[in-house]
Amino acid sequence: MTSEVLIARKALAVGVLTVALFTAVVVQLTVVNRLPLPGSAAPDLVLLLVAAIAVATTPAVGAVTGFAGGLALDVAPPAGHYAGEYALVFCLVGYAAARTVQAIWNATGERDRLMSFTIMAVAVAAGEAGKAAFSMLLSDPNVTSTVIRRVLPGAILYDLLLAPFAFWLVAWVTRGAVSWNTAPERAPSSLLPREHRLAAVFRQASAGAAPNLRLAGTGKNYASPSVARRVPKLRLSDARSRSSLRTAAASSRGAPFPLTAGRTAKLSFGGDLPVRPGARASQARTPGKNWLRGAATPSVPAAKRAPRAPARGWLRSSGSAAQAGRRAAGSASGLPRGFMGGARSAGSPIAARQARTPAEALAARSAPSGLSALSGSGTPLAGRSPRAGWLRGSRTTAPALSMRRLSPRSGWLGSARRPRTVIGSGVGTGRRPFTRRGTSGGNWYAATPSGAWLRRSRHPWRKRRQRLLRMVGVGK
Amino acid sequence: MLETRRTRALLIALLVVAIALITIDFRDGGNSSADSIGGRIFGPVERLAGNVTGVFRGSGNSGEISNLQRQNDQLRAQLAQAQTEVGGVTQLASLLHLSSKGGYRVVTGSVIAAGGDYSDTVTINVGSADGITANETVLNGAGLIGTTVSTTPTTATVQLATDAGATVGVRVAGSGQLGALTGSADSLSGSAPIKLTLFSAKATLRRGQTVTTFGSVGGRPYVPGVPVGTVTTVTTQPGSLTPTALVTPFADFTGLGVVGVVISK
Numbered sequence: 026m027t028s029e030v031l032i033a034r035k036a037l038a039v040g041v042l043t044v045a046l047f048t049a050v051v052v053q054l055t056v057v058n059r060l061p062l063p064g065s066a067a068p069d070l071v072l073l074l075v076a077a078i079a080v081a082t083t084p085a086v087g088a089v090t091g092f093a094g095g096l097a098l099d100v101a102p103p104a105g106h107y108a109g110e111y112a113l114v115f116c117l118v119g120y121a122a123a124r125t126v127q128a129i130w131n132a133t134g135e136r137d138r139l140m141s142f143t144i145m146a147v148a149v150a151a152g153e154a155g156k157a158a159f160s161m162l163l164s165d166p167n168v169t170s171t172v173i174r175r176v177l178p179g180a181i182l183y184d185l186l187l188a189p190f191a192f193w194l195v196a197w198v199t200r201g202a203v204s205w206n207t208a209p210e211r212a213p214s215s216l217l218p219r220e221h222r223l224a225a226v227f228r229q230a231s232a233g234a235a236p237n238l239r240l241a242g243t244g245k246n247y248a249s250p251s252v253a254r255r256v257p258k259l260r261l262s263d264a265r266s267r268s269s270l271r272t273a274a275a276s277s278r279g280a281p282f283p284l285t286a287g288r289t290a291k292l293s294f295g296g297d298l299p300v301r302p303g304a305r306a307s308q309a310r311t312p313g314k315n316w317l318r319g320a321a322t323p324s325v326p327a328a329k330r331a332p333r334a335p336a337r338g339w340l341r342s343s344g345s346a347a348q349a350g351r352r353a354a355g356s357a358s359g360l361p362r363g364f365m366g367g368a369r370s371a372g373s374p375i376a377a378r379q380a381r382t383p384a385e386a387l388a389a390r391s392a393p394s395g396l397s398a399l400s401g402s403g404t405p406l407a408g409r410s411p412r413a414g415w416l417r418g419s420r421t422t423a424p425a426l427s428m429r430r431l432s433p434r435s436g437w438l439g440s441a442r443r444p445r446t447v448i449g450s451g452v453g454t455g456r457r458p459f460t461r462r463g464t465s466g467g468n469w470y471a472a473t474p475s476g477a478w479l480r481r482s483r484h485p486w487r488k489r490r491q492r493l494l495r496m497v498g499v500g501k
Numbered sequence: 502m503l504e505t506r507r508t509r510a511l512l513i514a515l516l517v518v519a520i521a522l523i524t525i526d527f528r529d530g531g532n533s534s535a536d537s538i539g540g541r542i543f544g545p546v547e548r549l550a551g552n553v554t555g556v557f558r559g560s561g562n563s564g565e566i567s568n569l570q571r572q573n574d575q576l577r578a579q580l581a582q583a584q585t586e587v588g589g590v591t592q593l594a595s596l597l598h599l600s601s602k603g604g605y606r607v608v609t610g611s612v613i614a615a616g617g618d619y620s621d622t623v624t625i626n627v628g629s630a631d632g633i634t635a636n637e638t639v640l641n642g643a644g645l646i647g648t649t650v651s652t653t654p655t656t657a658t659v660q661l662a663t664d665a666g667a668t669v670g671v672r673v674a675g676s677g678q679l680g681a682l683t684g685s686a687d688s689l690s691g692s693a694p695i696k697l698t699l700f701s702a703k704a705t706l707r708r709g710q711t712v713t714t715f716g717s718v719g720g721r722p723y724v725p726g727v728p729v730g731t732v733t734t735v736t737t738q739p740g741s742l743t744p745t746a747l748v749t750p751f752a753d754f755t756g757l758g759v760v761g762v763v764i765s766k
Binding site for chain 2: 054056058059065067083089096099100101102105107109110115116120154160163165167168169176218289
């Protein structure tokens with residue numbers, strides 16, 4: 026959908042909903058309030074419309090709509106209450122409903138119509154109760170506890186009876202008009218009919234930069250082939266083919282990462298290193314002699330080794346490599362000797378998805394959907410996994426990396442609070458160059474974790490939010 | 502996070518505006534300028550919608566029925582005035598500065614809108630352009646309806662006698678005892694009784710007694726002699742100082758159509 030169409034749609038939806046709100050106020054006062062309905066109550070069309078608009082749009086729109094609708098009810102002629110009462114209540118209702126929908130959308134990545142409708146119904150009931158409670162607070166002589174007990178159940182019941190119509194109307198008007206509703210980088214929900222959690226699982230799995238990992242079940246069912254055209258492939262360092270360019274394009278849906286001298290983007294395992302200037306970078310394209318043994322044992326020619334899989338024992342000297350790396354990172358720019366040894370030891374746990382270490386268990390537990398990210402780990406990464414002993418020196422190498430600002434922090438493997446991706450290095454560079462603000466970035470199969478997910482994982486209320494979501498049945 | 506922060510600032514600004522509006526309206530006693538602005542905006546629209554719905558209700562401005570109802574309102578007001586004059590209350594009439602010659606002028610209009618669940622107010626389609634001001638008696642052929650509380654050029658808002666904020670001074674026909682009627686706030690949706698409290702501790706109430714308005718100074722907000730309802734239940738508690746009762750109003754507040762506003766000169 027082009028932006029012109031989107032803007033036209035938006036303007037049309039705003040106009041239609043404004044007219045609908047005005048009409049709802051007039052019809053409420055001239056028709057609905059005069060109907061001799063049983064139960065001594067009447068539905069509140071304005072509240073229904075406000076809640077429906079709120080769950081279909083954003084919190085700001087919900088708050089403004091609630092304020093406008095409530096104020097119209099406050100000042101239109103036979104108003105028996107103070108001006109501003111309903112404006113306050115409806116404003117809060119609209120904001121809270123839209124915020125809840127947005128929070129759930131951020132957590133699950135999917136917008137469920139039934140969930141939106143449930144939130145709308147709860148918001149309407151809360152709005153009716155809030156109207157009564159606030160009028161009572163302002164000591165309106167008409168609102169006493171006996172009156173509330175008689176009127177409130179009937180009012181809520183009538184509202185709930187009319188709620189599907191209001192919800193359908195607003196959903197029909199705003200279809201395609203709310204950009205974050207149908208973000209183009211997200212999969213259409215029809216592709217994920219049964220297991221909505223799979224998207225989150227795949228995002229988590231891809232965030233760990235598992236090479237060539239493709240989640241079964243992104244099609245109609247597990248057996249059908251994947252609909253994804255671009256599967257991120259992992260090249261360990263020194264990618265000469267164009268595949269890393271493809272990876273960058275797939276992960277960021279923007280222009281490929283611009284590099285100097287027309288080179289393709291390269292995958293680095295030591296976190297997100299800044300792009301090195303030309304001459305120096307071309308020198309450092311392949312690791313130099315003895316890069317694996319580091320400064321301590323310069324005798325083994327390492328350049329002949331296949332760059333994809335480090336051999337047995339390659340990590341054994343990583344402690345001394347870390348010392349060298351620490352010295353080098355403190356003083357010089359560019360790639361120090363022995364750096365790749367330390368970096369690889371930090372990067373390889375990401376690539377290796379077969380061993381279930383406590384760190385990975387933690388990472389899996391912090392996944393938003395709660396399904397384990399390792400459930401698909403039998404897939405084609407077995408051939409590229411590092412050999413035995415790969416993890417042994419990783420603790421000691423972490424401090425060396427932590428001296429750089431952009432490298433993974435110390436203890437990142439143990440806590441796994443901020444999973445970094447190294448594919449295309451779209452996230453960890455401090456700013457996010459490829460993603461528009463406001464839309465959670467990344468492809469739907471998410472080579473990079475979405476920005477909202479990253480922010481949330483760092484949020485101090487994360488635990489509380491998870492507990493809350495678990496209480497309402499979302500998440501694990 | 503910038504988006505969230507902006508939204509939060511917007512929400513806080515809206516809440517502050519709402520609280521300011523409530524405060525201003527509270528200070529002005531519910532008739533602030535916001536209400537009059539809203540009346541100017543929504544009044545004509547409600548009039549139009551009231552005309553449309555009046556066609557379906559059969560209580561529009563035209564038609565034989567509405568003409569008869571209008572006449573009925575006029576006659577009711579004249580009857581109230583006549584009873585005031587000949588019923589041995591001429592002294593009272595002069596005391597209240599009621600003009601015994603000019604009589605009442607009755608402006609008729611029909612109800613076009615009603616308040617929500619918790620308020621007993623209606624809007625009629627005549628306003629200050631027709632000479633209506635606040636605090637004037639509203640009645641129909643059956644009896645007392647209420648009093649006007651605010652007007653716009655085209656509409657007037659009527660507080661019904663059943664509103665919990667309304668208090669009507671009444672006289673019990675027969676015994677002549679004085680009392681006050683207070684609404685119990687649930688009338689629009691049903692024929693809820695009004696609470697009657699007599700002022701004299703020695704007075705007695707019987708079931709079936711008729712209650713009429715006592716009248717106010719200058720006929721505002723209530724002219725004397727308009728029938729209100731009959732006593733249905735005497736609810737005097739043993740040991741209480743004043744006798745109390747429930748009064749069922751004559752007028753049907755659930756299906757209000759044509760009403761008359763008594764403009765006392």
